[in-house]
Amino acid sequence: MLLPRNRSGRSVIQSAIDIKRWQQQPPSAVEARPARCPACGAASCPLGGAIRLQGHGRRERQVWGPASPDHRPEVISVTARRYRCLSCGAVLLVVPRGVLGRRAYSAAAIGFALALWGLALATAAEVRRRVGPAKILGDSAVTGWATLRRWARDVAQRRLFAEAPGPSPPPSLRQSAASAATALVASADPTTRALPIEHRAILGAAHAA
Numbered sequence: 001m002l003l004p005r006n007r008s009g010r011s012v013i014q015s016a017i018d019i020k021r022w023q024q025q026p027p028s029a030v031e032a033r034p035a036r037c038p039a040c041g042a043a044s045c046p047l048g049g050a051i052r053l054q055g056h057g058r059r060e061r062q063v064w065g066p067a068s069p070d071h072r073p074e075v076i077s078v079t080a081r082r083y084r085c086l087s088c089g090a091v092l093l094v095v096p097r098g099v100l101g102r103r104a105y106s107a108a109a110i111g112f113a114l115a116l117w118g119l120a121l122a123t124a125a126e127v128r129r130r131v132g133p134a135k136i137l138g139d140s141a142v143t144g145w146a147t148l149r150r151w152a153r154d155v156a157q158r159r160l161f162a163e164a165p166g167p168s169p170p171p172s173l174r175q176s177a178a179s180a181a182t183a184l185v186a187s188a189d190p191t192t193r194a195l196p197i198e199h200r201a202i203l204g205a206a207h208a209a
């Protein structure tokens with residue numbers, strides 16, 4: 001089963017299968033095939049007709065960030081499935097839920113970072129330590145993290161977690177992070193209310209990407 005909307009860009013489609021389960025048991029070409037092409041809308045397997053979205057190989061994707069709030073940041077690799085639409089020629093990449101198009105970090109990792117910075121008021125350097133897997137840092141990373149500010153800017157400009165309601169008037173970057181994180185927390189399962197707020201942001205982000 002695939003999520004009904006393509007939320008990471010036209011050529012990248014998120015499966016309903018999460019990263020952990022995808023790694024444990026990668027789906028077959030049949031299981032991962034989208035119901036239709038997001039570029040032209042053609043059905044992938046029209047009734048009585050030939051398959052229109054055909055398997056087009058695989059592609060390794062790196063995914064950065066901690067697997068959970070209590071884990072150290074890491075870099076893992078997932079094998080995404082590629083398909084080619086015979087109707088329009090589009091090449092599609094099907095990835096696990098939580099893998100974002102054109103972003104190295106998982107949606108959960110980004111949501112965690114925004115919550116730490118915007119809600120828990122952690123320093124940018126502390127957020128980088130808990131979310132970023134890089135071991136060698138430049139001088140600017142000692143006190144800040146440019147990637148975190150870029151995420152907050154993308155949130156404010158509706159390029160990241162676009163369905164999260166934005167505050168008005170335009171806020172600071174930290175306020176943008178807090179607003180997005182609050183929306184992600186609200187989308188987490190109600191049974192997680194006893195967890196710290198940044199933990200709930202991870203859970204909400206994994207489903208809101």
